[in-house]
Amino acid sequence: MSGRAPYGLVAVTCAVIMVVLGTLVPGEGPAGPDQLAAKWVERSFGGDPGLxxxxxxxxxxxxxxxxxxxxxxxxxxxxxxxxAALTVVGPLVAILGNTWVLKPLFGRWKTTYLAYPSGHTVALVAVLTVLVLLARPGVATAVISVVGAVVLAGVTIGMIGLGYHYLTDVVGGTLFAVATVCAAWSSLSWAERRREPVPSDG
Incomplete structure (x- = not known):
């Protein structure tokens, strides 16, 4: 895994989109895409709470x-x-930052709790993003990415169907988790390079 890849740019891009989305969604109640997603999930999976x-x-x-x-x-x-440090720092910073900073900041309520960005999603996607970054480039990265996308799609359906979150909460959580883990990896890589001894000219 290369610390010189544009992880910082990915982090900034995801963070900006997450903030913009958070300013567009209503403080209470679903947005347009949320209503469409809820109707589809109810029609397709609403009769099977166990699933x-x-x-x-x-x-x-x-x-x-x-x-x-x-x-x-x-x-x-x-x-x-x-x-190894990334596996701890990335998810932990994402979860704490979402719980203590972002949810109160955006103030989006779903019944009795703050919902944007989705904490369930932040935890899951942070770990998945770490696994993708840890994987060797090639087949392993592709497999983990595909499996992760399938798992996230299932989680999205489950949380919407159970009434835990709106679709936009999940999207915001995904963006923030990716942004945080990529930023953590960029920061760790930069700090490691700063510690490396400078080659001697003599």
């Missing part, structure tokens, strides 16, 4: 924490300390 709960399962802490822990251990075994 909806199963689709949301990947967002649970008891699923995500072991996945991140295994990734960190494998990185440490392979002496990839910077990548």
């Amino acid at each position: 909806l709960r199963l689709l949301v399962l990947p967002t649970e802490a008891y699923v995500l924490i072991p996945v991140a822990a295994v990734a960190a251990v494998l990185c440490l075994i392979g002496r990839r300390r910077l990548e």
Whole structure:
């Protein structure tokens, strides 16, 4: 994984889109795309709450924490300390930043709780983004990306169907998670390069 890839640009782009979307969605109630998505989910999956709960399962802490822990251990075994740090720093900063800063800032309510960006989505996508960045370029990256996209699609259906979040909450959470993890990797890579000894001319 190269720290010189344009992860900073990806982070800024995703963050800007997330902020713009957050200013466009209403403080309470669904936006237009949210209504369309809710109707489609209700028509297609509304009669099977068991399936909806199963689709949301990947967002649970008891699923995500072991996945991140295994990734960190494998990185440490392979002496990839910077990548091991990313598995902890990226998701943790994303989750805390979303909970303590973004949700109160945007103030979008769904019944009794703040909903934008979706915390379930932030946790899931942060871990998925870490896994994509850790994977060796090529087939492994493609497989993890495709599997991650399928899992995220299922989670989106589940959260909409169960009434946890609107579609725009999920989109905002996805954007913020990708932005945070990419920014974390750029920062860690920059700090590591600063620590490298300067070659001697003599």
